[in-house]
Amino acid sequence: MMNIPSTIKISLRALRGNKMRSALTMLGIIIGVGAVITMLAVGTGARQKIEEQISSMGSNLLMVLPGASTSGGARMGSGTQLTLTLADAEAVKKECSSVSTAAPILNGVAQIIFGNQNWSASIIGTTPGILEVRDWPVAAGRPFTDDDVRNASKVALVGQTVVDNLFRNVNPVGKIVRIKNIPFTVIGVLEAKGQSAIGQDQDDTLFIPVTTAQKKLFGTQFPGMIRIIMVKAKSSEDLANAEKQITELLKQRHHIGQKQEDDFTVRNLTQMMQAAEQSTHIMTLLLGSVASISLLVGGIGIMNIMLVSVTERTREIGIRMAVGAKTWDIRLQFLIEAMTLSVIGGTFGILIGISGSEILSLLAGWPTVISPASILLAFSFSGIVGVFFGFYPAYKASLLSPIDALRHE
Amino acid sequence: MALIETQNVTKIYRPGDTEIHALDHISLQIERGEFISIMGPSGSGKSTFMNVIGCLDKPDSGQYLLDGVEIGRLNRDELAGIRNKKIGFVFQGFNLLSRTTALENVELPMLYNGVPPEERKEKAIAALNRVGLGGRENHRPNQLSGGQQQRVAIARALVNDAPIILADEPTGNLDTKTSSEIMDLLVKLNAASQMTVVLVTHEPDIARYSRRVIKFLDGRIISDSSPG
Known part of the structure; x- marks a missing residue:
């Protein structure tokens, strides 16, 4: 060779x-x-x-949205009416075996003022469970507690974008911001998350106790109403089960009969992303x-x-x-x-x-x-x-x- | 034992319906150290005979023993091995690799028998010196005259210490003066190292350099003589 x-x-x-x-x-x-x-x-x-x-959104995520409602024969679109309550969220968390945790969301956009700076961001009224549901740790300070929710404390967790725009070089923890002229104490800063799947800046957010949001900021004529329930299933295998359990539970709680249309929708976000x-x-x-x-x-x-x-x-x-x-x-x-x-x-x-x-x-x-x-x-x-x-x-x-x-x- | 021995070697070509006996029962012996010429007009079978004894072609029937080895039984690669070790070819058209230096042309046969690079270079330089081309190692064929190119080809034939040089019309493309220089070189090599030279030519002047002349016609040997 x-x-x-x-x-x-x-x-x-x-x-x-x-x-x-x-x-x-x-x-x-x-x-x-x-x-x-x-x-x-x-x-x-x-x-x-x-x-x-997917991982920034949190894993094994389900979202319960208010469904289409019918009013006097006219069918309104999905989410036109708030049909979910804080109690629904609690029930989902406690009674569905495949659910790891659940958090209610009542949100809106409002101007936040700090000193001579102002900034509009998405204000999310929720419970401490949201941090677990979204896999979203607190970078500085402390998360709010169940007591804060019970007492409707005026405390807030701020997202990174809000920090960048309002506080610049000041450490936000312990500072007072004003939302709709109500003073909130910043108790913690959330870790940066980046964009969501649809390109939203997830860090342009401020978390407050859901009860505070209901009573002081986005209250409706129906007390206890929330917009969304975010649910985390125990594992990806439990997603389908959790969906079924939530549907059954809410049907029962909302007294929806066999032939009636559901007034809520359960969406499997993880599945959509997959x-x-x-x-x-x-x-x-x-x-x-x-x-x-x-x-x-x-x-x-x-x-x-x-x-x-x-x-x-x-x-x-x-x-x-x-x-x-x-x-x-x-x-x-x-x-x-x-x-x-x-x-x-x-x-x-x-x-x-x-x-x-x-x-x-x-x-x-x-x-x-x-x-x-x-x-x-x-x-x-x-x-x-x-x-x-x-x-x-x-x-x-x-x-x-x-x-x-x-x-x- | 003869170096080259053929017994009833026959080669038949069939272009269309006719049969051409290119070689018709050729029996011949060539001893070690001989210098012979094979002559004949074109179509006489001398080139076919050359191809057979050069192991480029196999006889259709009959036996060909080269240095005691029966060639007819060997396969393609074994024939290549025999050509590499036993036979050095010198062609009319020189057949050097263009774009390749004289040195590399001479090294070529050693590429195929595993000689290490340093030794390859050494032997190639020695062979070029023997044919009088020392100092032109790095010239390419197109930078050399016809006579020099043929010397490179002879050096390539020598380099593996093959016992036989087969020269097919080696002076066909050269002028008279250069032709005699090349023939003198072949005579010198034959005399100095007992190398067997088989020359195919149609020029009597060239055949005169050899001690034995074999004439072919229509695939047969018509005379086998020493020109005296």
């Missing part, structure tokens, strides 16, 4: 001898590998973003396979050029055979040539792919994530393309008759 280093040298020389042709042949692989890496980076980026949003994640996954696969086709086309380009090269160098092959090159010596020479084309092309392709995804995320603002696995995949795929499409020309070369090859002009 011929030694590999000198075979590589021979192959490189042959490729250098036809610089333009080699470069154009490589271009196919460069574009193919670059496209595979970029597409996978876009797909992975999208998936990672969704994963981040569906989104799955569709991103499919998108990644789709993008990747479209890009792979260009890699395949690049491989066919290599085969084409190698076949031309074998024909052009028939006499060289004859000379090598005459001085003792065996079948595999010839095969290896052309295989290594094809692989050199595809591997060098693959290397450039990786660089193109990395810069391509950087440019995409800069210009289009798409989140792109280049995983080492995708680089490895694209690179080894290009190597395999080289071997696969290089083999036929190499095989053809090795079967030439030395006499005919030597006579070839």
Whole structure:
């Protein structure tokens, strides 16, 4: 068997001898590998973003919304009327076995004033349970307690965006802010969460006890009404059960008969997000396979050029055979040539792919994530393309008759 | 034992319906250290005979023993191995690799029998010195004259210490003066190292350098003589 280093040298020389042709042949692989890496980076980026949003929302999450209500024969839209109460939230938390915890939400937007600064944010009246439901720890200070809820204390937990806009360089814990002219003591700062799945800034938020919200800020004519119940199931397997238990419990509590429409809706947020994640996954696969086709086309380009090269160098092959090159010596020479084309092309392709995804995320603002696995995949795929499409020309070369090859002009 | 021995070697080509006996029961012995010429007009079978004894082709029937080895039984790769070790080719058209230096051309046969790089270079330089091309190691074929290119080819034939040089019209592309230089070189090598030289030519002037001349016609040997 011929030694590999000198075979590589021979192959490189042959490729250098036809610089333009080699470069154009490589271009196919460069574009193919670059496209595979970029597409996978876009797909992975999208998936990672969704994963981040899922975990920022909290896991195993269900949301109970007020349902459509009918008033005098006119059907109002979903959520037009508040049908849920604080007591419903408590019941869900206590009586449904698959529910880990639940928190009511009564929210609204209001201006917050601190010193000479003001800022409008989403004010959420809730219970201490919300922190567990949303997996949302307190970064500084303390969370509010059940006592705060019972006493309708005027205390608040502030989100990071509110802190940035109102307090600047002041430590907010212990300060007094005014909402609708009512003074609230800031008792803690929430950890930063980032954007929600629909692009909302989750940190532009202020938590207060739900009772305080009802009595002082967003009170309605029906005391005890809340807008939403956020529920955390015990595990992802319990989600479906929890949904069923909540539906049954609320039907019973709201005295809804068999034929009546529910006045509430239970939404499985985690499931929705998982569906989104799955569709991103499919998108990644789709993008990747479209890009792979260009890699395949690049491989066919290599085969084409190698076949031309074998024909052009028939006499060289004859000379090598005459001085003792065996079948595999010839095969290896052309295989290594094809692989050199595809591997060098693959290397450039990786660089193109990395810069391509950087440019995409800069210009289009798409989140792109280049995983080492995708680089490895694209690179080894290009190597395999080289071997696969290089083999036929190499095989053809090795079967030439030395006499005919030597006579070839 | 003869170095080259053929017994009833036959080679038949069938282009269409006709049968051409390119070699018709050729029996011949060539001893170690001989310098022989094979002559004949084109189509006489001399090139086919050359291909057979050069292990580039196998006879259809009959036996060919090279250094005691029956060639007809060997497969493609074994034939390549025999060519590598036993035979050095010199062609009319030189058949050097273009874009490759003289040194690398001479190294070529050693690429295929595992000689380590340093030794390869050493032996190739020595071979180039023997054919009088010392100092031109890094010239490419297109930077060398025809005579020099043929010397590179001879150095390539020598480098593996093959016992046989097969020269197929080695002076066909050269002028008279250069031709005689090349022939003198072959004679010198034959005399100095007991290397067997088999020369195929149609020029009587060239055949005169050899001690034995075999004439082919229609696939048969019509004369086998020493020109005196």
